[in-house]
Amino acid sequence: MSDWVSHGRLRYKHADELDYLFLGHKGEFTKSGVADVVTRAAENAGIQEVQQVGQDGKEYKRITPHLLRHSHAMFYHNERGVSLDRLKDHLGHHSVDTTEQFYAENTPEKMVDTFGE
Structure with a gap:
């Protein structure tokens, strides 16, 4: 690198x-x-x-490339207001339902519960 x-x-x-x-x-x-x-x-x-x-x-x-992918998506959705539809395309999901399942209702507290501090 x-x-x-x-x-x-x-x-x-x-x-x-x-x-x-x-x-x-x-x-x-x-x-x-x-x-x-x-x-x-x-x-x-x-x-x-x-x-x-x-x-x-x-x-x-604990720290994996996939965790970084989730963190990236969460930041852009929660902090920058990027829509789930735009995130769907960015992440390569076929359906916005897939994107929504992981990112729509997540908060920093839920991320800590799922992935740890």
Whole structure:
């Protein structure tokens, strides 16, 4: 990430071929690559913790890319007044009902109840 910030995306071999904002050395930045960056950043900030452990022993972390997606959407809906219809398109939901299910009645208190402080 620091290389991208310092030198830009055009330094990467596939930059002209791909529309992705962030690229890795082998092409698109994968979901697991994004998850690794988010996990490392949360650990470095001292805010990462294990939310739960599955029956198979897999650890599920508190701070994830999906949590950032929810936080982003909640901010724009609650703080900036972006309509659910616009959020639906932005988030790639097929139905505004899906968007409404997650974001319509949420408040900061409900977010804390769901995701923790």
